[in-house]
Amino acid sequence: MSESCNSRHFSWLMKSCFPNPNHDYHSSNTHQSITTTTTTDISSLPDDLLLECLSRVPSSTLPSLSFVCRRWSRLLLSPSFLHLRRHLHPLHHSLFALSSTTVHSGTLHFDDACCSWILHPFNPSLPLHSHAFANFQSFLSQARLSAIGPRIFIMGRNAMLRYDTWTRILVPRTPMLFCRKKFASAVVASKIYVAGGASRPPAVTVDEYDPETDTWRVVSHVPRIRYGCIGASVEGVFYVIGGLKIGDGTAGGREAHLYASSMDLYDVEARAWLRSRALPGGGCVVAACAAMGHVYVLANHAVELSFWRFDARRNGGGFGEWSRMKGPPLPGQVRVDSRVKFSCVGAEDKVVLVQVMGCIDDLLRRSGRSSRGFKQSLVLVYHTASGDWTRAPDLPEVIQRATCVDFES
Template sequence: MSESCNSRHFSWLMKSCLPNPSDAKSLVPIHHANPPATVTPISSLPDDLLLECLSRVPSSSIPSLTAVCRRWSRLLLSPYFLHLRRRLGLLRHSLFAISAVDSGLFAAVLQLQSEIPSWRVSLAVCADGGQGSLSHARAAAIGPRVYVVSRNAVLRYDSWMGTVALRSPMIFPRKKFAIAVVSGKIYVAGGGGGSEVTAAVEEYDPEKNRWEVVTHAARKRYGCIGAAVDGVFYVIGGLKIGNETSVTSRGTAAHVYASSMDLFDVRSRQWLRSRSVPGGGCVVAACAAVGHVYVLSSHAVELSFWRFDARRGGGGGFGEWTRLKSPPLPAQVRLDGTVRFSCVGVEDKVAVVQVVGCIDDLLRRSGRSERGLRESLVLLYDTVDGEWRRAADLPEMITRAACACVEW
């Protein structure tokens, strides 16, 4: 056997497997690379998948996302975006207070979930103007956006962006009216101007930026308060301003209105049977929380606190009243015209915000001259353990505050 390798000894098949030294192409190694991957930008995703991605970003990143493009800004304003964040547990409930000044709106947020809750204050300027006409304004929140509704103007404050936009005003100019949110829409009832109290109940659609009258109330209430639970709009308290000829009848009618509430079923567009608040006091504040309506009544020298079972799910408790522990107000606070209250439901808490209209008048009436008396305070009622505790006072720049609960 020859020691050298001669190609004549290989078969044709074996020679075909060896490279030809004279063929340069055959000496180039062959690499079977994978085909290049197709990169899909996030902007090419359909709206539903894009929303799934955007809904998971931190709240601090949302303002920058709205500046990417108009499409993203539109999606971030959609109700489905809020629904996704709510489902993922990324929305926090906070107590919100807002007041108008010449330069804009002072907004303050109190996060009750913090270890040491403190108010975070910001100043927002309305580019369209109109913030100076917000006396006696009411506030209603839909997710992170707060609608400040006054007699002749409506402003929308975005707590994510810190921006203010002018929206369509109510059809019937009114003040001291009831307001509440049901299924993403705002409802107002009662109130008016002077001796003219309107019976029209208006509905505001934030997506269409449009008001429309959906029904008329049987009783015209002035100075009433609104709340909403389980699809029912509660119009609570207030006074009757009508054409009663008898002084006695006027007094009786006013008393009945001040201690009662009307119930409007939004879905069926029907009025349910009216209910009376026990104790016969004058309702000064009310709100909804965890399936109940909480009512704060004044009896000239004291306050009473009540809970109305508003759950209509067949549990059998609908319509029952329970008296609760009254809020522990400081001794120097008198229940007169200088003091007004707001109630806001924040998850399983009820916040009672007490605002003194004129602190100097209060000090003169009480004969006190000490310093350090705050113009406003915040008390929190825990619906689980039934106890009150004091929260951080409203910041000094927040005067005549309109309060609501925001999700953001």
């Protein structure tokens, strides 16, 4: 990719920013007349002015603009560009689903009138020589997803990839400091934070990843070592939610229960832990996400599911308050057991709940039920403003055992 920019790639908006080189500016007095002609090209614009221009172009043109030159590509993926886009409100939220069995991915654009899934093969186009990618499907099955703008980071036990939703290109990145499995991850201020998960030795730290420098570092130690936990972030706080106690192997039923229904709060800026919070009425957290200043939690109570909202607005006066919300309208065929998995994703003012089954044939055979009307991957949308649930298009059959994340573009 060229470092310089060519004017044939400019939109009318960009060209309008430059002086017309054919226009003469005259300054005259009684003694003389001076004519000055000024020419300017895009490479002479400072980054801040160029960002102001790029942040106003339509979203549909951003993928092609990223190919103009390295400088444009760098600016379009910078935190400053995302901040400007959010300030101007032209960002679009989409749901990205990645299959761990069929190596396919799909995108659901909520702003589209038709709101349908767009499928993409997820075959890596780069040579993955590391032993961590020897079984690519196994790597995907254990991975966690985090999105920063249009880039999605796929974190496995001992490897990491960056996927560009604009170019469909996979790039290896520096793996985590510890070989974690079933850990919590979330994005805070354009950096990724991970905690918990199983590893040998146990990972007792919170680690921070900087995508600009492709480096990891330890920022804190955890108050509890959780396995199978879920991550979320609101207003600079990293939430490590649910999971089971690991480490010394001495946890009794009471302590294990408290782990499964509680969450730890890490203040990223202060580098300090806030007081832990517990879900009212207990239960086991099976899915969680953040949306509109709140943390939404789906809990399993063995025979039923409950849906809760935690007020995470630290300056709103209600910080720490729990509210029970209207539960998801799951079909009667769905049983609440270990074979049914849920993925919860916050997408601006929506909470997207994806129900992911195990092997559908095995489930039907064990339950003795007919496959008629039985949905393997149901997608439900909770609207935070109205408190209502609506049905979104089901995950395509080719996307099985999906891991989901919301991304902005």
